[in-house]
Amino acid sequence: MCPVDQRTRLLEAALFAAPRPLALDELAVLDADATEDDWRRALGELRDHYEAEGHGVELGEVAGGWQITTLPIFAEAIERAAFAARPAKLSAAALEVLAIVAYRQPVGRAEIEDIRGVSCGGVLRMLQERGLLDVAGRSEGLGRPILYATTPLFLELVGLPELSDLPRTDELAVALRPPQSPEP
Amino acid sequence: MCPVDQRTRLLEAALFAAPRPLALDELAVLDADATEDDWRRALGELRDHYEAEGHGVELGEVAGGWQITTLPIFAEAIERAAFAARPAKLSAAALEVLAIVAYRQPVGRAEIEDIRGVSCGGVLRMLQERGLLDVAGRSEGLGRPILYATTPLFLELVGLPELSDLPRTDELAVALRPPQSPEP
Amino acid sequence: MTVAEGRAASVPAGGAGLAGSAGTAGEPAREGGFVVNLERYSGPLDLLLALIRREEIDIWDIPIARIADQFLQVIHVLGLDEAAEYLEMAARLLRIKAQMLLPRRGDEEPWEDPRHELVRRLLEYQQIREITDWLAAAARRRAEHYTRGWIPVPPDLPLPPPELDLTELVEAVERVLAMMPDPVMFRVMPRPLNVEGATRRVMDLLAERESFGWRELLGARPTIVDILSSLVALLELARGGTLTLAQRKAFTPFDVSRGPTYQAA
Numbered sequence: 001m002c003p004v005d006q007r008t009r010l011l012e013a014a015l016f017a018a019p020r021p022l023a024l025d026e027l028a029v030l031d032a033d034a035t036e037d038d039w040r041r042a043l044g045e046l047r048d049h050y051e052a053e054g055h056g057v058e059l060g061e062v063a064g065g066w067q068i069t070t071l072p073i074f075a076e077a078i079e080r081a082a083f084a085a086r087p088a089k090l091s092a093a094a095l096e097v098l099a100i101v102a103y104r105q106p107v108g109r110a111e112i113e114d115i116r117g118v119s120c121g122g123v124l125r126m127l128q129e130r131g132l133l134d135v136a137g138r139s140e141g142l143g144r145p146i147l148y149a150t151t152p153l154f155l156e157l158v159g160l161p162e163l164s165d166l167p168r169t170d171e172l173a174v175a176l177r178p179p180q181s182p183e184p
Numbered sequence: 185m186c187p188v189d190q191r192t193r194l195l196e197a198a199l200f201a202a203p204r205p206l207a208l209d210e211l212a213v214l215d216a217d218a219t220e221d222d223w224r225r226a227l228g229e230l231r232d233h234y235e236a237e238g239h240g241v242e243l244g245e246v247a248g249g250w251q252i253t254t255l256p257i258f259a260e261a262i263e264r265a266a267f268a269a270r271p272a273k274l275s276a277a278a279l280e281v282l283a284i285v286a287y288r289q290p291v292g293r294a295e296i297e298d299i300r301g302v303s304c305g306g307v308l309r310m311l312q313e314r315g316l317l318d319v320a321g322r323s324e325g326l327g328r329p330i331l332y333a334t335t336p337l338f339l340e341l342v343g344l345p346e347l348s349d350l351p352r353t354d355e356l357a358v359a360l361r362p363p364q365s366p367e368p
Numbered sequence: 369m370t371v372a373e374g375r376a377a378s379v380p381a382g383g384a385g386l387a388g389s390a391g392t393a394g395e396p397a398r399e400g401g402f403v404v405n406l407e408r409y410s411g412p413l414d415l416l417l418a419l420i421r422r423e424e425i426d427i428w429d430i431p432i433a434r435i436a437d438q439f440l441q442v443i444h445v446l447g448l449d450e451a452a453e454y455l456e457m458a459a460r461l462l463r464i465k466a467q468m469l470l471p472r473r474g475d476e477e478p479w480e481d482p483r484h485e486l487v488r489r490l491l492e493y494q495q496i497r498e499i500t501d502w503l504a505a506a507a508r509r510r511a512e513h514y515t516r517g518w519i520p521v522p523p524d525l526p527l528p529p530p531e532l533d534l535t536e537l538v539e540a541v542e543r544v545l546a547m548m549p550d551p552v553m554f555r556v557m558p559r560p561l562n563v564e565g566a567t568r569r570v571m572d573l574l575a576e577r578e579s580f581g582w583r584e585l586l587g588a589r590p591t592i593v594d595i596l597s598s599l600v601a602l603l604e605l606a607r608g609g610t611l612t613l614a615q616r617k618a619f620t621p622f623d624v625s626r627g628p629t630y631q632a633a
Binding site: 013016017018019020067090092095096098099100102103115116130132154157158159160166167168172175176 | 514515516517518530531532533534536537538539540541543544545
């Protein structure tokens with residue numbers, strides 16, 4: 001057994017939980033009784049422990065701070081496994097924007113925001129990045145706003161041959177139309 | 185020196201790199217030569233190593249997978265240092281809805297509102313957006329209402345390996361408890 | 369009676385959820401179109417349970433008159449007496465109270481306790497509260513375990529296509545429609561007809577002449593509103609016999625003549 005010091009354990013926990021490298025002077029908050037030298041010693045002990053015990057991680061100095069990272073020799077295997085993300089699900093907000101575009105395309109951002117009553121710039125950008133929406137042109141209206149439409153990938157994902165195969169197109173396309181100002 | 189096995193080191197690196205608990209069958213991709221039993225052994229070895237060597241982290245089973253987390257004894261110091269962001273806390277209403285869905289899933293909004301005696305459209309939406317609930321299908325009933333179920337993220341939130349680890353309802357004191365003195 | 373004390377004494381640990389403080393125990397309910405401060409109670413059943421606990425009442429034998437009075441008093445004090453859910457519960461309590469006062473009809477038929485359904489709901493809700501407390505405690509324990517803060521960005525892999533299915537999409541449409549203040553399927557433009565003005569014009573013309581072609585009613589460039597107003601005025605007057613309408617020849621405009629009950633204004 002080669003147990004490590006209590007302060008080293010706290011250091012490991014803090015470095016693990018922190019979303020960025022931690023600088024030496026930031027560690028002070030963790031334990032008022034410890035000096036910078038104490039932390040230096042703890043960092044050394046943790047680094048040595050990882051090396052000696054054969055871990056999958058190491059302690060490195062990056063960007064002016066300290067961070068635990070996985071060993072490069074395992075990078076390929078981890079990359080292959082691609083655990084990075086769960087099969088991405090669209091948020092309720094994203095689905096709603098997508099639904100409006102699907103039934104009302106081509107449609108501008110203002111019109112979508114009018115229907116949902118909230119702004120949706122971020123959602124539109126995300127849906128564009130995910131390849132579900134694309135710019136379909138510009139409206140003739142004031143400022144010539146960008147118009148959005150769904151992509152072939154969208155049809156593929158919902159398993160439809162054509163846009164006209166969307167359920168209840170007639171009814172929903174009308175219902176989703178925002179209130180128009182009365183004709184003069 | 186108490187060196188750990190090469191596969192255990194790979195396991196540690198993978199668990200470090202993954203943004204969520206990894207299930208046993210997901211580990212298979214890391215090393216084609218290893219069986220599930222091999223991975224079980226590696227998981228055991230890593231857990232024992234963390235315990236024996238005095239680390240700041242531990243290996244736990246949650247949401248159908250395995251995950252490295254910091255030890256609770258260090259939570260206070262990490263919280264104080266504010267290195268890590270905590271997800272926003274849930275309201276009592278949100279927890280009540282989660283409790284109902286956890287035990288009755290798949291369950292529709294009407295049933296949830298019936299049990300709580302208040303409407304909960306907004307709460308359901310929020311829980312869906314936070315990924316704690318998901319649409320699980322539609323009921324055969326009138327209007328084919330949407331049915332909700334809990335997600336793996338819900339299990340992570342409450343730190344449970346499986347839904348079956350929720351307390352059985354007959355273990356709960358169903359009868360009303362006598363009045364209790366106020367919490368300190 | 370202080371409501372705050374009643375609440376504090378009656379709700380077991382965890383009632384405040386993950387927040388751990390009473391201030392965030394509830395969230396404002398906006399469902400009914402107005403905002404209600406529900407900080408103390410997560411609903412009418414919660415309030416009712418709190419009253420029952422405070423009074424140390426046997427749940428199987430609730431003194432319904434007393435509890436109903438207290439319920440009304442509390443929702444009034446808390447300003448909840450406009451919230452539909454609380455009012456509904458108040459109405460239910462008063463109905464049960466009334467039913468309890470009805471004389472029981474001997475032993476002709478078994479007496480069904482009108483409180484029964486309420487007790488069932490209270491017990492069911494109480495169980496949910498216990499589970500909620502359990503979940504809150506579990507989440508608090510879990511929150512002491514930090515997961516890794518820094519997750520390496522995966523190498524520039526193309527994002528996998530998101531999960532999406534048609535049912536979800538249509539559900540989203542339905543949510544959008546529910547969200548819209550007034551989903552408009554057909555828009556009807558209100559255009560006020562000026563029947564009164566048209567009637568005056570008809571009467572003026574009839575005062576001048578016994579008979580005239582109906583188009584004389586209309587100006588040079590009549591709008592659809594003028595035409596409809598005139599037609600409605602003519603039909604109304606014809607019904608009362610003030611005038612008669614006659615078409616002399618097929619496909620020609622009809623003539624308007626004084627009718628049997630015509631009286632000059």
